[in-house]
Amino acid sequence: MGTLGHVLEAEGLATVALSLVRGQIERTHPPRALHCEFPLGRPLGRPADAAFQRRVLLAAFRLLERRSGPVLEDFGEVIADEADQPLTCPLPPRLDPSVPETVDEVLGLRPAYDRAKAASGRTMVGRVVDADGVAAAVSCFARIAAGEAWESVGLPGSPPEVVLDIRAYYEEAALALADYVPAARAAESWLYRTTATGRVLREAQAKMREAGAPFPVWFYVVPVSQQPSG
Amino acid sequence: MSDQAMRALVNDVAVPEFDTTPFTLPPPLREATVAIVTTAALRQPEDPPWARGDESFRVLPASARNLTVGHASPNWDRSGIAADLNVAYPVDRLRELAADGVIGAVAPNHISFHGVIEGTLSTIRLDSGPAAARRLRADGVDIVLLTPV
Numbered sequence: 001m002g003t004l005g006h007v008l009e010a011e012g013l014a015t016v017a018l019s020l021v022r023g024q025i026e027r028t029h030p031p032r033a034l035h036c037e038f039p040l041g042r043p044l045g046r047p048a049d050a051a052f053q054r055r056v057l058l059a060a061f062r063l064l065e066r067r068s069g070p071v072l073e074d075f076g077e078v079i080a081d082e083a084d085q086p087l088t089c090p091l092p093p094r095l096d097p098s099v100p101e102t103v104d105e106v107l108g109l110r111p112a113y114d115r116a117k118a119a120s121g122r123t124m125v126g127r128v129v130d131a132d133g134v135a136a137a138v139s140c141f142a143r144i145a146a147g148e149a150w151e152s153v154g155l156p157g158s159p160p161e162v163v164l165d166i167r168a169y170y171e172e173a174a175l176a177l178a179d180y181v182p183a184a185r186a187a188e189s190w191l192y193r194t195t196a197t198g199r200v201l202r203e204a205q206a207k208m209r210e211a212g213a214p215f216p217v218w219f220y221v222v223p224v225s226q227q228p229s230g
Numbered sequence: 231m232s233d234q235a236m237r238a239l240v241n242d243v244a245v246p247e248f249d250t251t252p253f254t255l256p257p258p259l260r261e262a263t264v265a266i267v268t269t270a271a272l273r274q275p276e277d278p279p280w281a282r283g284d285e286s287f288r289v290l291p292a293s294a295r296n297l298t299v300g301h302a303s304p305n306w307d308r309s310g311i312a313a314d315l316n317v318a319y320p321v322d323r324l325r326e327l328a329a330d331g332v333i334g335a336v337a338p339n340h341i342s343f344h345g346v347i348e349g350t351l352s353t354i355r356l357d358s359g360p361a362a363a364r365r366l367r368a369d370g371v372d373i374v375l376l377t378p379v
Contacts, residue, residue: 002248003245003246003351003355003359005376006248006251008363008366009253009254010252011359011360012367013363013367014256014262014372014373015376016373017375017378018376020378020379021237021240021241024240024245028248030376031251040233041318042307042317043317043377044316044318044320044323044377045317047311047316047317048313048314050316050322050326053317054323054327057320057324060375061373068253069251069253070253080233081232083231083232083233120312122295122296124311126298127298160304164304167308168308181310181313181314184233220303220304223305224231225235
């Protein structure tokens with residue numbers, strides 16, 4: 001944010017940045033910044049709350065009235081995440097005992113995922129695999145968790161990138177199951193702490209680390225906020 | 231780990247250093263054309279995907295809502311932007327502010343970069359950043375709202 005503020009302003013545009021990490025914005029000192037003590041990923045604060053988002057924007061735009069800079073102010077309200085309170089939403093019952101639990105879970109969540117996609121008109125699934133490929137991708141991680149080498153299980157992309165699709169599938173399904181927008185990181189915690197796939201991803205990460213996989217390959221399979229040291 | 235702790239963890243990461251801060255005086259807000267420049271790595275489905283360390287930008291028509299999120303970091307909450315694009319890319323809020331006469335107009339195009347890129351960001355500073363600025367100015371943009379994720 002800070003760097004783009006400098007670059008765009010120097011080209012004749014007036015900029016105002018929303019900030020989520022105060023230390024970084026202090027050290028880059030862009031022309032104008034409103035620090036928002038909100039969870040990462042939510043610079044406007046509250047999803048589906050137009051009135052709150054408008055207040056944030058108006059506070060940011062008020063900084064444009066200053067005649068000199070740099071200007072750094074704090075938005076007056078703080079929003080906390082709920083990583084320690086996983087979203088409570090029902091997992092589908094076991095449908096087909098002949099397939100692994102993770103596959104059953106992925107397939108059981110498909111109607112909810114489809115509802116979420118239809119409601120929003122978009123999806124974050126599709127970086128490496130689409131929704132049809134999520135079950136197979138999870139199965140690859142299940143094989144890693146069972147002891148197979150991560151390079152040989154047929155993952156269609158780098159493990160962290162494939163995980164982003166799995167995670168999007170689950171979190172978008174969770175939005176439909178919950179029927180409200182959860183607090184930040186509650187859906188993430190639901191995936192990693194309460195689902196079969198979440199357990200597999202954590203186990204696969206541990207196995208890759210034990211096997212000496214490169215740091216970027218295993219570390220980003222699980223968000224820092226969900227790791228044991230986190 | 232809470233999000234607050236996560237933010238504390240990245241609070242001190244290295245960032246580009248600047249000796250001075252440029253400052254452009256904008257026209258009155260009610261007369262200004264406003265664009266969003268986000269680092270959420272948004273793109274339209276037909277745009278080139280984001281590569282690792284990608285310092286280029288994508289142009290987002292103001293009417294586009296079928297946007298994908300290409301940001302590579304797993305360490306930010308994704309449920310918010312999945313539920314409501316406006317929580318990081320407030321394109322509908324800008325339209326409302328224009329309709330209410332708070333801002334002059336919404337730019338016809340917005341722009342996305344990919345955030346959390348390590349290094350000096352020399353391409354953004356010397357090449358793609360100025361190019362994005364020229365693109366915005368050609369659209370008559372006066373003010374840019376910068377949004378991270």
